[in-house]
Amino acid sequence: xxxxxxxxxxxxxxxxxxxxxxxxxxxxxxxxxxxxxxxxxxxxxxxxxxxxxxxxxxxxxxxxxxxxxxxxxxxxxxxxxxxxxxxxxxxxxxxxxxxxxxxxxxxx
Amino acid sequence: xxxxxxxxxxxxxxxxxxxxxxxxxxxxxxxxxxxxxxxxxxxxxxxxxxxxxxxxxxxxxxxxxxxxxxxxxxxxxxxxxxxxxxxxxxxxxxxxxxxxxxxxxxxxxxxxxxxxxxxxxxxxxxxxxxxxxxxxxxxxxxxxx
Numbered sequence: 001x002x003x004x005x006x007x008x009x010x011x012x013x014x015x016x017x018x019x020x021x022x023x024x025x026x027x028x029x030x031x032x033x034x035x036x037x038x039x040x041x042x043x044x045x046x047x048x049x050x051x052x053x054x055x056x057x058x059x060x061x062x063x064x065x066x067x068x069x070x071x072x073x074x075x076x077x078x079x080x081x082x083x084x085x086x087x088x089x090x091x092x093x094x095x096x097x098x099x100x101x102x103x104x105x106x107x108x
Numbered sequence: 109x110x111x112x113x114x115x116x117x118x119x120x121x122x123x124x125x126x127x128x129x130x131x132x133x134x135x136x137x138x139x140x141x142x143x144x145x146x147x148x149x150x151x152x153x154x155x156x157x158x159x160x161x162x163x164x165x166x167x168x169x170x171x172x173x174x175x176x177x178x179x180x181x182x183x184x185x186x187x188x189x190x191x192x193x194x195x196x197x198x199x200x201x202x203x204x205x206x207x208x209x210x211x212x213x214x215x216x217x218x219x220x221x222x223x224x225x226x227x228x229x230x231x232x233x234x235x236x237x238x239x240x241x242x243x244x245x246x247x248x249x250x251x252x253x
Contacts, residue, residue, distance in 0.1 A: 023123070026126060026127055027130040028130075029127075030126070031133070031134045034134065034196065034197040035191045035196075035197050036191060037190045038134065038190070042138060042188025043188070045138070045188075046130070046133045046134060047130070079188075096124070099120040099123055100120075100124070103121050
């Protein structure tokens with residue numbers, strides 16, 4: 001599992017978050033940000049990546065306290081629902097604001 | 109791929125575009141076509157509620173509202189997305205593009221209902237075509253890789 005070095009904090013002072021900025025994790029957070037929760041399989045389809053890759057990135061985001069998950073049974077199948085935590089939502093929005101600043105667009 | 113250090117405007121812009129595509133896919137993909145057609149049919153019923161007595165018209169409006177809300181929740185659950193009651197993955201601009209023209213036609217239909225008997229029927233057909241056409245087009249656009 002890829003981990004960021006312990007000496008490097010995920011977010012800098014300007015809100016740029018190294019953990020979120022990785023392409024797949026940015027797309028995961030962008031997908032989770034506007035909704036309450038998304039089912040793992042649906043997220044897999046939307047992102048078009050492998051199950052193992054998604055699991056790996058979700059594990060990293062969960063370890064950082066950015067994503068939380070719950071299991072629920074539907075149609076006799078157990079499904080995993082994912083959502084951003086309050087800290088994750090805040091970190092994602094701050095990171096997007098930092099990206100806007102880098103682009104020179106001061107939108108929130 | 110891990111990213112370290114500050115990035116330039118080009119990479120930041122690409123990252124924002126990627127995030128926006130991800131958001132649009134959550135907002136628009138996974139809906140079956142029949143959902144948009146059923147919702148369009150439900151909205152198309154609304155102008156016709158000016159034709160029966162007022163109490164029946166109000167009852168039909170309420171029933172359509174309840175059915176469409178329950179349908180939206182069920183379809184969202186089935187596609188694996190729970191938006192909650194207050195939030196939506198759609199941007200305000202997308203909501204305006206989707207519902208704005210239909211709402212304008214509904215209002216126009218309501219105002220012209222007393223002028224011509226066929227006005228509510230024409231409004232209903234127009235609402236169906238506008239809403240279904242817009243929803244299916246935006247859904248197909250967001251689903252593109």
